Amino acid sequence: MDASEVSSLHDVMRRYGIPGTLTPGDPRNRAGAWRVVDDAGQDITEATLAAVAKASRRQPQRGFVIAR
Secondary structure (H helix, E strand, C coil), X not given: CEHXXXXXXXXXXXXXXXXXXEEECCCCCCCCEEEEECCCCCECHHHHHXXXXXXXXXXXXXXXXXXX
């Protein structure tokens, strides 16, 4: 993922409560590739992207049933 995708990924992570911290792969090149790390500093980018994709496809849990 590159710097242009970081903001939208952060928004989705926050909306669905997906943990992780977005950091640039190379701190000197903030326009380059970014990754997601956990509290221990482990790279969890792949798992986070999968969780974001799954959460984005999830249907709303509330609704109305109208009987005829």
